[in-house]
Amino acid sequence: MTKLTEAQVDIFHRDGYLAPVDVFTAEEARSWRADLEAFERTLPPGPVSAGNRRKLHVRCPWARDLVGDHRLLDVMESLLGRDMLVFTSTFFIKEPNTDAITAWHQDATYFGLSPYEHVTAWVALSEASIEAGCMEFIPGSHRWGQLAHGQETLPGTINAGARSISQPIDTSTAVFAPVRTGQVSLHHTLIAHNSPPNRSNDRRIGFGISYIPTRLRHSGSKRMSATLVRGVDRYGHFDLEDDCRLLGAEARVAAHGRAYARYRECHSEQMARYGEVA
Numbered sequence: 398m399t400k401l402t403e404a405q406v407d408i409f410h411r412d413g414y415l416a417p418v419d420v421f422t423a424e425e426a427r428s429w430r431a432d433l434e435a436f437e438r439t440l441p442p443g444p445v446s447a448g449n450r451r452k453l454h455v456r457c458p459w460a461r462d463l464v465g466d467h468r469l470l471d472v473m474e475s476l477l478g479r480d481m482l483v484f485t486s487t488f489f490i491k492e493p494n495t496d497a498i499t500a501w502h503q504d505a506t507y508f509g510l511s512p513y514e515h516v517t518a519w520v521a522l523s524e525a526s527i528e529a530g531c532m533e534f535i536p537g538s539h540r541w542g543q544l545a546h547g548q549e550t551l552p553g554t555i556n557a558g559a560r561s562i563s564q565p566i567d568t569s570t571a572v573f574a575p576v577r578t579g580q581v582s583l584h585h586t587l588i589a590h591n592s593p594p595n596r597s598n599d600r601r602i603g604f605g606i607s608y609i610p611t612r613l614r615h616s617g618s619k620r621m622s623a624t625l626v627r628g629v630d631r632y633g634h635f636d637l638e639d640d641c642r643l644l645g646a647e648a649r650v651a652a653h654g655r656a657y658a659r660y661r662e663c664h665s666e667q668m669a670r671y672g673e674v675a
Contacts, residue, residue, distance in 0.1 A: 399468065401475035409476060409583060413539030414590075416532075416574035416582030420468050421520070426579035430522040430602060432459040433488065448657045450488045454606075454624060456653035458642045460486065464606050465626045469518060469581065473608045473627075476516050476583070480611040480628030482635060484508065484515065484621075485660055489603045491530050491595035498530070498594055500561030501568070505586040506546045508607070509616040509667045513543075515586040515609045521576040522602040529597040531575040532582060535568060538589040560668070562589060617666045622656050 401409070401418070409415040436457060440449055454460040463469075464483050473481060485508075491497045505513055525531040547563030566589060576582050584590060595601045611630045615621045623635040630637065638656050641649045 399471045401472055406475055409585070412534070412536040413588035414534045414536070414574065414582065414584040416584075417576040417580040418472060418583060419579075420472060420581045421466075421579040423578040426520070426522045429459060429463055429520075429604075432457070433522065433602070448653075448661075450490070452485055452653060452657050452660060453488070454483060454486050454641070455638050455656045456641055456649050458649075460604075461624075461641050463520065463604065464624070469520075469606075470627045472581070472583070473516065473518060477514065477608055477610045478628075480630065481626050482609050482611055482613075482623040482630070483626055484510065484607040484609050484623050484635075486604065486606045489519075489605055491592075491601040493595060493598050493600055496594045499532070499590075499592040501566065501589055501591040502546065502561050503544060503587050503589055504584075504607070505543055506560070507664060507667055508586070509663060510586070510609060510613050511616055512613065513585075513587050514613060515607055517584050517586070518606045518608060519576070519582045519584070520604040520606065521578055521580050521582075522604060523600055524578050524597070525576045525601055525603060526597065527573050527575055527593075528595075529599070529601040530592050530595040531573055531601075532584070532590050532592045533571050533573050534584065535566070535571045535589045537570075538566070539585040539587040541566075541587070541589070543587065544589070561591075615663065617663050619659065619662050619666070621663055622659055 405415055437445065454464045464486055504517060508515060544562050545564045546560045574582050611632050614634050621635055622638050624638045639652050641652060644652060
């Protein structure tokens with residue numbers, strides 16, 4: 398797989414998502430999973446903090462390699478053009494035989510980016526079958542506009558902030574989008590999606606990478622940072638993050654701390670707007 402075909406691009410624009418897309422081999426995905434789990438073993442005992450799930454491409458060279466892999470960037474260029482940033486990245490992990498879900502939501506609600514051209518590439522580092530709790534999309538819902546998201550915290554969901562769509566939506570046409578290890582699914586920032594519990598015997602590990610064209614702006618009061626992964630940034634709407642592959646170990650940790658702290662400021666500010674979106 399290099400760039401998407403015209404037919405695949407048409408499907409993405411029609412449905413708001415495209416899955417599965419063959420990008421990596423299962424062996425490559427398993428190697429990145431081993432890197433992730435080696436990183437996890439360096440963390441303190443107990444629940445993993447959000448900061449150790451998000452923006453790890455600013456800290457871990459292997460994650461930076463993944464978000465900048467030319468094959469994945471070729472795919473994203475088909476949808477976004479050549480000049481691209483990674484706004485954030487998140488490891489979405491459901492442990493085996495657990496009840497964790499992802500409630501119905503739209504990614505756009507959390508990010509404050511405009512116009513609505515952000516696309517998430519969800520890289521499967523393990524099997525994401527229906528049994529394992531793969532994503533479920535409502536085709537065409539990216540044309541509904543920004544929906545209201547409630548202020549109430551939902552137990553058991555791994556959504557950022559544990560929020561979900563609060564207004565009634567029609568889920569009768571929802572479809573599952575299973576992906577095998579190494580495959581990728583792509584979805585538009587406004588598509589309504591969720592995922593059920595992982596009833597399999599293995600961890601369900603997805604790496605969600607938020608790619609945006611460099612022309613996008615952030616609506617928050619604070620200037621945000623992002624990683625340039627292809628092309629040129631002719632706009633300067635974001636502070637460009639350092640390439641952790643060029644930094645020493647301590648500098649990587651410090652760079653990640655700065656980038657994640659700024660992301661959290663953005664996220665907290667956007668959360669205050671959830672109940673106001675019509």
